[in-house]
Amino acid sequence: MAVLPRSLAGQAFALQAAVIMLVVMAGSALALFDAKRQGDEAARQQVTAIAVALADAPSTAEAIETGNAAPVLQPVTEAIRKSTGIAFITIMAPDRTRFTHTNPEQIGQKYIGTIEPALRGQTYTEVYTGTLGPSVRTIAPIRSERGQIIGLVAAGITLESLSARWRSQWLMIVGVAAGALALSFVGIWAIRRRVLHQTHGLAPDELRVMYDHHDAILHSVSEGLIVLDRNGVALVNDEARRLLALPAGPITRADLPEFLRGNDPGVRDEVRLTDDRVLVVNRSAVSASESEVVTIRDRTELQGALGELSSLQGFTDSLRAQAHESANKLHTVVTLVEMGRPDEAVKFATQELALSQQLVDRVSDAVSEPALVALLLGKTAEADERGIELTITEETHLPAEALLSPQEMVTVLGNLVDNAMDACDRDDPWVEVTVNQSDERLQIQVADSGPGMDPDTFARARQRGYSTKSDGGAGHQGLGLALVAQIVNRHGGTLSADVTYGSVVTVTIR
Incomplete structure (x- = not known):
């Protein structure tokens, strides 16, 4: 056989x-x-x-x-x-x-x-x-x-x-048949070489096993995977469809988000926002096939956790600074006692403590969410260290049943306060914060002494990668207002900016 x-x-x-x-x-x-x-x-x-x-x-x-x-x-x-x-x-x-x-x-x-x-x-x-x-x-x-x-x-x-x-016709017929055979063998030999090159000499069973493994991996990996070629979208796995909310069936470039429609190989760990997700995108060119491989990781939950951690870190730093300051004040109190001036020692020790405790009590009474209390106190301490007057207005009131989750509140308010402290006037640095929820309406308003933004600048600031910082926003990757806009859009709210008594950014959620 x-x-x-x-x-x-x-x-x-x-x-x-x-x-x-x-x-x-x-x-x-x-x-x-x-x-x-x-x-x-x-x-x-x-x-x-x-x-x-x-x-x-x-x-x-x-x-x-x-x-x-x-x-x-x-x-x-x-x-x-x-x-x-x-x-x-x-x-x-x-x-x-x-x-x-x-x-x-x-x-x-x-x-x-x-x-x-x-x-x-x-x-x-x-x-x-x-x-x-x-x-x-x-x-x-x-x-x-x-x-x-x-x-x-x-x-x-x-x-x-x-x-x-x-x-007498046999010779001609045999000659034509021999010529046809020779030409056909040359053609199929060329086809064999091309197929051999494209399949790397693999047997059919090996190709089938490779395809089965390839298909299983594509459907099981936790990262989104998209392959783009000259004709459009060659491949989209299940995770990419989920992360990008793509429909079932064949996908064209028009179905992809705008940041994936063009050819931009070489991108590494670029953060992109969709309507409800924060994504990390990598793009690599495959020169052999003139295609491009796009991998997508979901960073939505991590971004929220990082925002909350950032607020807690700020609060920790403020406590550390206060502890250092308290040590200096304690030495002063002890020295005043040793000098025989106890009344002045008591007055000096209780004056700063009363002010700090008053701020903590007022914020805790007005805001029911501990994470947001920590964020506000931490930002207050950070502003004090930077020489910025941060005021939490008397209108601030947030019940336990807030319209945003704690992570969303930390992301929105933390980014708005960070942007305000970066943008305020250095000759007269002040920031004013108001968080109020009543009648099924949540309003977060952050004002600063900076010059504010015109409508075009504000529109660009809500896009990923834009930053008004002089250093290009490397610390925040230009995500501040973009993350705020993502959460606001998700809840059908509004995000606006105007210049009245200062630069005022307002978030309204109903």
Whole structure:
């Protein structure tokens, strides 16, 4: 039993070669058969035409009626026979007596063959074995002017001559078949090389296993994966559809978010925002196939956790700073006591403590969410260290059932306060914060002493990657207002900016 080659390219070559050989051989056999059939038919038509032409010629009937048939017609028939290449032309009387024959010795002898149909006025063709061997012959009647049958014409070609004619076409048919085989083998050899290059010599089973593994990995990985090529989107896995909210079925570039529609290979860990997610995008070019691989990681929950952690970190830093300051104040108090001035020591110790405790109590009473309390106190301490006057207004009030989650509140308020402290006027630095929820409406308003933003600048600031900081916003990656806008859009709220008593940014959620 023949064994197919191992590689897919080799198997394809072997199967194509077998099919091509079968087709060429069958075609050659059909060509030979058709050549024989057409040769036989052409010979029948030829002898019929010669017989009918001689029978209808007036000179033939005249020669028979005058009694000079043999000497007049023998030279004519031989000339015609030699020019046409047929085997014989015999003109005879109705009683079979030959007037002409290829062999002159047969003249006057009886014709061997069927003549009855011709005697009845029919032109008749048959295969018969005569004096020259088996032949295809046609017998046509010769009529006088009065319509009487006065003779017969038999024209024939031997089967041996027909075989010789047919065999002469073999060489051409075999040559064409050999040429077709050679050309086909060159073509399938080129196909084999291309398939071998594209499949790296892998066997069909190996390709199937590779595809199964590839398909399983694409559907199981926790990262979104998109393959872009010159024709559009070649591949999208399940996680990418989920993260980008893509529809089922084929995906085009128009279905992708705007930041993925263009060709931009080389991007590494770029943070992008959709309507409800924070994504980290990487894009790599595949030069061999002129395509691009895009990987997407979900950073939404991590971003919220980082915001909350940032607020807690700020609060921790403020506590550390206060602890350091408290140590200095404690040394001062101890020294005043040692100097014999206890009243002044008590007054000095309780003055700052009362102010700090008053701020903590007021914020804790106004805001029910501990994470937001920590954020506000931490930002207050940070502002104090930076020489910025941060005020939490008396209108601040947030019940326990807030319209935003603690993580969302930390993200919105933390980013707005950070932006305000970065943008405030350095000659008169102040920031004012108001958080108020009543009548099913949450309003977060942060004002600062900065120059504010015009509508175009504010619109750009809500896009990922934009920052008004002089350092390009490296610390925040230009995500501040973009993250705020994402949360506001998710809840159907509004985000606005204006310049009244300062630069004021307002978030309203209903």
